[in-house]
Amino acid sequence: MEKVLLIDDDIELTTLLKEYLVEEGFDVATADDGRTAIGLATSNAVDIVVLDIMMPQMNGIELLQRIRRSSTVPVLMLTAKGDDADRIAGLNLGADDYVSKPCSPGELAARLRAILRRVGRIGGGVVADVIEAGKLTMFPGSRAAQWGGKPLELTGTEFSLLEVLARNVGQLVSKQDISRQAFGRSLAPFDRRIDVHISSVRQKLGTREDGHSWIQSVRGQGYQLLHDRE
Template sequence: MTKILIIDDDVELAGLFKDYLEQDGFAVDVTHQGESGRRLALSGDYQLVILDIMLPDIKGTEVLMRIRMESRIPVLMFTARGDDVDRIIGLESGADDYVPKPCTPRELAARIRAILRRTQSVSDAVGNGPIVAGPLKIWSEKRKASWFDQDMDLTSTEFNLLETLAMNVGRIVTKNELSEKALGRPLARFDRSIDVHMSSIRQKLGCQNDGRSYIQTVRGQGYQLVKE
């Protein structure tokens, strides 16, 4: 049974989500403090964390950054509805995706399942061998990537995005296709999640000798991993 940790100081709402998700087949624990949530998230007992951006003892983004120092566990953040700043800060801090509050338990469960599906092996077609795109190698089953033979430190969503680009190296991949395959949901209007994740991946890849990024933005179309 998949174990989920909810870190949220809204006792009533967290209890509602816990009850719904348990009825939906998940095992759920709840904590209302950021520091205790951080410790539990790093315990190795959970497959996914739901983290509120506003907590009484410490900011949710700070909790997330501390988690990311030690773990790649998928993190879904609660953000204020309509607050783009919260969403971007959460994504830049290492969140895999976000859900604006208030949201329905059904929507939350759907987001969880989408993230969990993408953390599992996604391509039987490549077998046990790596996907190779120039200096980039990706082992889908192991959820491992290397760049110039150095292991990459990627969040779950960053891995999904880079994997999708590598499987389509040299071809433009639309933002909607990336959202569907990496986040498990259609791209929403004005949603900048893909752009923020791509910015983080670019920083980790660095630049080519001529100063250009290995991931090119094709305005109005999408992104392209260039061939070496």
């Protein structure tokens, strides 16, 4: 049974969502402020966190920053309708997805299952899935990665993007496909988020012997993770 942590100061909404999710087979814990929630969210006792951005004492963006300092637990944000700034900030900090409030319990449950499937946590425990692409080894279940046998520190967003490229190593992947596979949604026009995160991943991987990046770009088309031999 997957354990969900609901962090929201709207007690009425939290109660409604909890009742629905329990009926859907989830184990649900709740917290109504950031300071109370931080210990639960980073304790490795939950499989996924639902985080409201508008929180008392510690807002959702600050709480997400603190969670990401010590945990890779998936995080689904609850954001105000049309608040693109908070969504972008949250995704850049490693949130896995967002849902606009007000949201239906059914939509929330579906989004939670989609994220859990993507990170290999659904069905109880962590799925023993390993991706090997040359010097890169990725463990989607634990959201851990190694480069040349050494730990590779990635944010949640960076991990999702690199996982798509690793599963398609040696092949050009369009930015639209990267967005759909990594985040489950189409890429919006003029959205440069993927480019920014790919740039960060490139720096962490370093360069090849020929001085070029391990991640090649084709202008206007997409990105490709190279094999060792290429």
